[in-house]
Amino acid sequence: MTTAVERPPLVRSSDRMIAGVCSGLADHLGWPVKFVRLGMVLACFAGGAGVAFYAWLWTMVPTADESAKRNARRPASPIAPAVSLPPLPAGGATAARPQQTYDAGPAPAAFSGPAVAGAAGGGSVAAGTTGPAAAVAEDVPNPPGSWWDGNPLGSWFSFRKIQYGKEILLGAALLLVAAILIARQFGVDVPLGTLIPAAAILGGAAIAWMQLDETRRAGLVDKTKADQAGGWVRLAAGLALVVAGVLVMVSGSGSWEQTWLALLASVAVLGGVALVLLPWGLKFWKDLETERAGRVRETERAEIAAHLHDSVLQTLALIQRRAGSEQDVVRLARAQERELRAWLFSDPAKETGLLAERIKSIAAEVEDSHGNAVEVVTVGDTEMTERHEALVQAAREAMLNAARHGGGTVSVYLESTEGNTEIFIKDRGPGFVLDAVPDDRLGVKESIIGRMKRHGGTAVINSSSDGTEVRLALPSAPSDAGEQRKGETLVSEARSSEARASETRSSETRASETRNGEMKQ
Amino acid sequence: MTINPDGGPGRSVRVVIVDDHTIFRSGLKADLDARMDVVGEAGTVEQAIAVIAETRPEVVLLDVHLPGGLGGGGREVIAGSSALLGTTSFLALSVSDAAEDVVSVIRAGARGYVTKTISGKEISDAVIRVADGDAVFSPRLAGFVLDAFGTAPADIADDELDKLSARELEVMRLIARGYSYKEVAKELFISIKTVETHVSAVLRKLQLSSRHELTKWAAERRLL
Numbered sequence: 001m002t003t004a005v006e007r008p009p010l011v012r013s014s015d016r017m018i019a020g021v022c023s024g025l026a027d028h029l030g031w032p033v034k035f036v037r038l039g040m041v042l043a044c045f046a047g048g049a050g051v052a053f054y055a056w057l058w059t060m061v062p063t064a065d066e067s068a069k070r071n072a073r074r075p076a077s078p079i080a081p082a083v084s085l086p087p088l089p090a091g092g093a094t095a096a097r098p099q100q101t102y103d104a105g106p107a108p109a110a111f112s113g114p115a116v117a118g119a120a121g122g123g124s125v126a127a128g129t130t131g132p133a134a135a136v137a138e139d140v141p142n143p144p145g146s147w148w149d150g151n152p153l154g155s156w157f158s159f160r161k162i163q164y165g166k167e168i169l170l171g172a173a174l175l176l177v178a179a180i181l182i183a184r185q186f187g188v189d190v191p192l193g194t195l196i197p198a199a200a201i202l203g204g205a206a207i208a209w210m211q212l213d214e215t216r217r218a219g220l221v222d223k224t225k226a227d228q229a230g231g232w233v234r235l236a237a238g239l240a241l242v243v244a245g246v247l248v249m250v251s252g253s254g255s256w257e258q259t260w261l262a263l264l265a266s267v268a269v270l271g272g273v274a275l276v277l278l279p280w281g282l283k284f285w286k287d288l289e290t291e292r293a294g295r296v297r298e299t300e301r302a303e304i305a306a307h308l309h310d311s312v313l314q315t316l317a318l319i320q321r322r323a324g325s326e327q328d329v330v331r332l333a334r335a336q337e338r339e340l341r342a343w344l345f346s347d348p349a350k351e352t353g354l355l356a357e358r359i360k361s362i363a364a365e366v367e368d369s370h371g372n373a374v375e376v377v378t379v380g381d382t383e384m385t386e387r388h389e390a391l392v393q394a395a396r397e398a399m400l401n402a403a404r405h406g407g408g409t410v411s412v413y414l415e416s417t418e419g420n421t422e423i424f425i426k427d428r429g430p431g432f433v434l435d436a437v438p439d440d441r442l443g444v445k446e447s448i449i450g451r452m453k454r455h456g457g458t459a460v461i462n463s464s465s466d467g468t469e470v471r472l473a474l475p476s477a478p479s480d481a482g483e484q485r486k487g488e489t490l491v492s493e494a495r496s497s498e499a500r501a502s503e504t505r506s507s508e509t510r511a512s513e514t515r516n517g518e519m520k521q
Numbered sequence: 522m523t524i525n526p527d528g529g530p531g532r533s534v535r536v537v538i539v540d541d542h543t544i545f546r547s548g549l550k551a552d553l554d555a556r557m558d559v560v561g562e563a564g565t566v567e568q569a570i571a572v573i574a575e576t577r578p579e580v581v582l583l584d585v586h587l588p589g590g591l592g593g594g595g596r597e598v599i600a601g602s603s604a605l606l607g608t609t610s611f612l613a614l615s616v617s618d619a620a621e622d623v624v625s626v627i628r629a630g631a632r633g634y635v636t637k638t639i640s641g642k643e644i645s646d647a648v649i650r651v652a653d654g655d656a657v658f659s660p661r662l663a664g665f666v667l668d669a670f671g672t673a674p675a676d677i678a679d680d681e682l683d684k685l686s687a688r689e690l691e692v693m694r695l696i697a698r699g700y701s702y703k704e705v706a707k708e709l710f711i712s713i714k715t716v717e718t719h720v721s722a723v724l725r726k727l728q729l730s731s732r733h734e735l736t737k738w739a740a741e742r743r744l745l
Contacts (some may be wrong), residue, residue: 094654347620373638377664377697411660411699415667444541 011064012057021057023063094249173199180347197245204241207234311339338364355388355421356381359414367430370403372410380416382476388421390455391474395423397447398470400428406468423472431463448472534652537561537576539569539598540543540584540614545637549614551584552641557648566590578609579652582644583631585615586621596629606630610651614644620665628728633657650702655717656724664698665724670730685723692719 010028012020022040026033045052097169180190247262315336322328356378370432382388402410406427412425434444444461448470452459457474536557540546550559557568561576563569566589566667573581581602585595592602599611611631615622628724635644636659647657658666670685685693688709695705702720706713 341618375660375699377660379664379667380695409699413660413664413694413698415694415697426699469698 009067010061011067012061014064018054019058020063021054021061024061024073025057072108141254169482197248200241200245200248204238204243204245207238207241239270243267311343312336312381325398327371330373331368334367334371334373335364338367354381355384355392355416358384358388358392359423360394362392363399363410363412366396366399366403366410372403372406372408374399374403374410374412376412376414378414378416380414382416382421387455387457387474390451391421391423391457391472393470394448394451394457394459395425397443397451398423398425398472401443402429402468402470405429405432419476421474424469425468425472426469428467430470431465433463524671528626533558533559534580534648535576535578536648537563537569537573537578537581539563539572539587539595539686540583541565541586541588546604549644552644552650554641554645562590566601569598573598573602573605573609574671577605578646581611582648583602583613583626584610585617595626595631599626599631603630610654611652612647612657618661620668623665624727625667627662627696627724630728632724633659633732634662635659636661651689654721656720658693658720658723659697660697660699663693666727667693667697669727685726689723692716693723696720712736 006025007030009022013023014020015023017037019025022037023033025031026036029036040050040054041052053113114236174193180192180195184190184192213343241261243266247266315332319329319332320330359378360376363376366372368372384392399410399412402425406429408428411424411426413422413426448461449459452472452474455474457472460471462471463467533555534557536553536559538546538549538559539562540549543564546562546564550562553559560578561572564587566587568589569581569583569587581598583595587598587603587745590597590601595611595613595615600604602609602611610686613623613626613631613634613722614637615626615634616637617623627634632654633647633656635647635657639659650657666685667690668696691709692705695708696702700708702713702716706716711718
C-alpha cells in the first residue's frame with residue numbers, strides 16, 4: 001500500500017479456499033497468497049477481527065466474473081429507463097458525463113459511471129478499514145459521481161459530488177462505531193438503547209434503497225437470475241433490520257414477550273400490505289417480460305422481413321415483369337427457391353470446401369445460366385483436391401451439355417466412397433453418337449473424357465434416344481487416401497507418402513493438401 | 522388390384538389430397554390425369570384424419586408439413602389413420618428435402634416420397650404405383666437411403682434389416698441417378714415387377730430397421 005502503481009482490481013479470485021478473498025487480496029496487493037492467508041488466520045485470533053474482515057470482504061468484493069459483467073454492462077442500452085425515480089437535479093456529476101444524449105432524466109445517466117465505482121469501490125471499502133486515505137488513493141479512472149448519485153439518500157446527505165461517497169460514508173459509520181466503543185471503554189455513558197435501533201433503521205433503509213438502485217439497473221439492462229436472488233436477499237435483510245429497529249425503538253427495549261407480539265403484528269401488517277401490492281407488482285413484472293419478449297420477436301421479424309425483401313420480393317417483382325417468358329420465370333423461381341432453401345436449412349457451421357458443396361454450387365450455376373432444373377443427389381463426401389477439381393470441371397461440362405442439348409431436368413448423382421468418387425449426369429434429351437461429334441468440337445472429347453483420363457479417372461458416355469448419361473469415376477489414388485473423410489488408416493498414410501514421392505508433377509501442392517488432410521483428422 | 526395404365530375404362534383410383542395450401546391442392550387436382558378421382562381434400566391434420574376415415578381412399582397425397590394436431594404434420598395423419606393402413610396408401614409430398622422430414626414420414630408408414638416440383642405425369646404415375654402396392658422413390662429419397670444404410674452390400678451374417686443387398690443397392694443407385702423404374706429394369710435386365718419388388722423391400726427395411734443410426738443420421742442431416 002505504499003506505491004500508487006496500477007494494481008489489478010480487487011476481485012475475489014476463482015482460485016479459492018473459502019470464497020477466494022485471500023487470493024484476490026494477494027493479487028491486488030501483490031503479496032504472496034500464503035502470507036495473506038496466514039495473516040487472515042492470525043487475525044481471527046485477535047478478537048475475531050480476521051473473521052469480521054473476511055466476512056466483510058466476502059460481501060463487499062465482487063468475484064472476477066461479476067466485476068467483468070458489471071464493467072461490460074456499463075454502456076447501458078439507450079432504451080433503458082422505463083422506470084425512473086423522480087429526476088434529480090443534475091448537478092456537477094452530469095457535466096462530466098459524455099453520454100447524456102439519450103433519455104431525459106439524469107437518474108439513468110448516474111449509472112453510466114458507477115459500475116466501475118461499484119466494482120472497484122467494494123475493494124476500496126475493504127482497504128478503507130485501514131484508513132480512508134487508501135480508498136481515495138485507489139487509482140480508478142472514473143468520472144466524478146458517486147454511487148449515491150441516483151439515490152435520494154445520497155441527496156439527503158449531499159454526498160453526490162463527492163467521489164467514493166459510499167465508501168466514505170461507510171468508513172465514517174465504522175469510525176463512529178469505533179468511537180462509541182472506545183468511549184464506552186472509558187466509562188462514558190452512550191445511549192446505546194437509542195443508537196442501535198436508529199442505526200438499524202438507517203442501515204436497513206440504506207440496504208433497501210441500494211436494492212432499488214440495483215434492480216433498476218439490472219432490471220433494465222440485463223436481468224440475470226443471480227442479481228435477482230441477491231436483490232431479494234438484500235430486500236429481506238433491509239426489511240428485517242428496519243422492522244427490528246423500529247420495534248426495539250418503539251417498545252423501548254421492553255420484554256421479549258412484548259417484542260414478539262409486536263413482531264407478529266407487524267409481520268401481519270406487512271403481509272397485508274404485500275397482499276394488496278402484489279397484484280401490481282406482478283402485473284408490472286409481466287408487462288416488463290411481455291415487452292422484452294415482444295422486442296426479441298420484433299428484432300427477429302425485422303431480420304426475416306429484411307431477408308425476404310432482398311430476396312423473395314425482388315424475385316417476385318422480376319417475375320411479374322418477365323411474365324411473358326416462361327423460361328425466365330422458371331429460372332427465377334428456381335434460383336429463388338434455391339436461395340431460400342439455403343437460407344432456411346443451411347447450417348453456417350457446416351464445413352465448406354467439400355466436393356458435394358462444390359457440385360451443388362456448379363449445378364446452381366448451370367441452372368441459372370440455362371434455366372433447366374438440375375437435381376443433385378449426393379451420397380458421402382470428400383475433401384476437394386486438385387484431382388477432384390478436375391472431376392468437378394468435367395462434371396460442369398457434362399451438366400452444361402445436358403442442359404444445352406438435353407433439355408428438361410438434369411439429374412446429377414455424386415457418390416463418394418473410400419476408394420472411389422463417381423458422378424453421374426443424366427438428361428432425357430434426344431442423345432447423340434459420340435463418334436459423330438466432329439473432331440473440332442472439344443466439349444465432350446477434351447473437357448470431359450480427356451480431362452478425366454489425364455487425372456487418372458474415367459469418363460463413359462452412354463447415349464440413346466431416351467437420353468444421355470455421363471459417368472465420371474475418379475478412383476482415389478493412394479495419395480488421396482489421407483484426405484478421404486472416412487477412411488484413415490496408418491497403412492494408407494504410409495502408402496500415400498510413397499505415392500507422393502513417386503509423383504513429381506505436382507508433388508508440392510499435393511503434399512500440402514495431404515498435410516491439411518492429416519491435420520483435419 | 523391393377524389399374525389400367527392407359528386410363529381406359531378400368532376403375533379409377535380414389536385419391537384424397539392433404540395440403541394446407543388451397544392453390545397447391547387445386548393445381549395438383551388439375552395435374553392428376555383421368556385415372557384418378559379426387560374424392561376429398563383436407564388442409565389440417567384433424568380434417569385429414571376425418572376425411573380419410575370417411576372416404577376411405579386408396580391413395581392419400583400427403584403434405585409432410587401440415588398445421589393442426591399436435592404439430593406432427595403428415596406423420597400424425599398417418600398415425601391417426603393407422604387402422605386403414607392395409608387399404609389406404611400414403612404418398613408423401615413435400616417442398617422440404619430435409620432428410621429428417623423424409624425419413625420420419627416414410628418410417629411412419631408412407632409408401633413413397635416425391636417433391637412438389639414433380640410434373641403432373643410423374644405424380645399420376647406415382648399415385649398409380651402406390652395404389653398398386655408398390656413404393657415410390659424419388660432420386661433424393663434413394664440418395665438418403667444410400668447415405669443412411671451405407672453403400673456397402675450386406676454380408677450374409679448381418680441383420681438383413683440393417684443393410685441393403687447388392688441388388689437393392691444397384692436399384693437404389695440407379696434411381697438416385699435419375700432412372701425411372703423402366704430404365705432401371707432395362708439397365709439391369711430384369712422386369713419392372715422385379716424392380717418394384719426390390720424397391721418395396723428397401724422401403725420395408727427403411728420402415729422397420731431398428732438401426733438407431735438411421736434416426737441419428739436423419740437428425741444430423743437436417744439440411745439438403
